[in-house]
Amino acid sequence: MISTRLSVIDEIFLRTHRGYGIPIALQGIWRTTETVGREELGRVHDELAIGQLGRRVGKSHIPGARLRWDISSESLPLDYSPDAIDDIIGWADAQADVRLDPQYGPGWRLTAAPLTHGGTVVSLVCSHALADARGLIDAAAQAFSGTSTPVRPAGSDARDAFATVLTVLVRCIAATARLWVSKKARAELRAFTTADTGGIAPHRARQMHSVIMDIDAAEWDSAARRMGGSANSLFVAVVAATMSELGSPAVTVDIPFRTGSGDANAIAMATVAVRGDDSPAAIRAACKAAFGKPVGAPAGYPPEIVQLLPHRVAAKLTSNPGRGEVLCSNIGDIPDAVHALGPHRSCGLATRAIHPNPAGELATIRMSTYISRMDGNYTLSLVCTDDALVGSPAELTAAVRRALAPQNLAGKPW
Known part of the structure; x- marks a missing residue:
């Protein structure tokens, strides 16, 4: 709920x-x-x-x-x-x-x-x-x-205010006390307060270039097993290879995963560094390690502290849920209930995020990618907002096809 x-x-x-x-x-x-x-x-x-x-x-x-x-x-x-x-x-x-x-x-x-x-x-x-x-x-x-x-x-706003302030106060006292005895905690806090975008240069998001492709699920899963990876790590590998084809051989990738928290956005974010020639097996191991260290508040301080701060201050402390320049989101299996609307069965379903009226806003995510599975197909969606990376949907489509080719996979564009 x-x-x-x-x-x-x-x-x-x-x-x-x-x-x-x-x-x-x-x-x-x-x-x-x-x-x-x-x-x-x-x-x-x-x-x-x-x-x-x-x-x-x-x-x-x-x-x-x-x-x-x-x-x-x-x-x-x-x-x-x-x-x-x-x-x-x-x-x-x-x-x-x-x-x-x-x-x-x-x-x-x-x-x-x-x-x-x-x-x-x-x-x-x-x-x-x-x-x-x-x-x-x-x-x-x-x-x-x-x-x-x-x-x-x-429920009651007064009750929520009391619980939130008490939680933040108790955990902040504990985290501050921990700073006196833990070099690791002090290093975490120092790294957080001095961090920038991790070396990623923000770009002005002016125009979207989008591609959606269907790929045979059995062939995809077979390729993942053959290389010692999973369907998800093959997804990250294909996206990394696509970025390499576009001139970025090494990228940092944000990978959201479900937390079951019951929030509107029940996700946490892990960040991995990958290269276009990394194997799905190597990426799978890197992802497993990253999932154990999701992005969050440093040194034991409660993340809820930003909910007590003004928007401007909170925005500086939480400018992005992750630290990467590429987002890889695996949506998973599409539930049966949306396979058909009444008597009308779907012949394709894609999920993705897009950016309404970006108006030249600064962004660090250069490419957002999504994958979901329905009716024997994986549907791969890519959205690029960096004109310096991709100049047209045709260029992006060609790069994805080249990235799929070494795995003997072929995508059918929408």
Whole structure:
């Protein structure tokens, strides 16, 4: 069950809507060979409005209380284009180019369009503050199946303020005491307070270049086993090889993983350094070690301390959930509930994050990549915001194909 209060990670994504970083919207793209009617999508839209996306950020007047989730059914209307489209990715890229605001609303949008060669494409986007990728998929699954459940109302602000301040105070006292006896703790704190972007030069995010490919799952898994890796480490290896093809032979990669915390963004972040020629087996070992040391507050200090600070100060301390220049997010298996909408079965589903109206914001993530599995295919999505790295979708597609070739894998672009 999703928490009624925003976590530290939730607030990081909220601040991107307030000018502290590049705004991030999560997107699910669903397509079918059959025409889906407006009435069917209207039902899904109504379900989404009363489900886990039907909420907004509420602010307490009691000092120390964390931001809360309030129930809100306000939404942008369903947008079903009368004009058939041919370029699915180009159309999908534009679907978040509206004001998505998880605090003042609306924070999500459902759109659809007929395809030139028959069928329908559907896009569901939401602010990353509202949900992580699995949360977005779960919300869609409930809406497709008509089983949406509303969010719980938050409890007492006074009680939350007391618990938050007490937790921060006790853990800060313990962490400060530990500094007197632990050289390791002092080194952690010193490294944190003097850290920059880890040598990664921020770039101005001006334009997205996106690629989506389907790859046979059996062939992918076979290639991973053959090289002593896993499906996930092969994913990281292919992305690293793609970056190498684009002129970056060594990169730092942020890998989010689920924590089961119940927060809107129930994720932690591990960071690994990889090269384009690293094997899936070597990457698997590096990832295993990194998962044991996720990015977080240093020296035992409680991460919740930033929730008691002004936005500007909190933003400086938590400018990014990770430390990498590339993001590799494995969404996993897509649940059966979103394989079909009524009688209409999906012929493809992609999940990714995109950046609505980046307006030249500074960003350290140069490439965001995502992989999910459905109906015998892995779907690989790549989004680049660094014009110095990629100049066109065609260039990015060619680089991915070259990265797949040594594994005897071939991708089918959308």
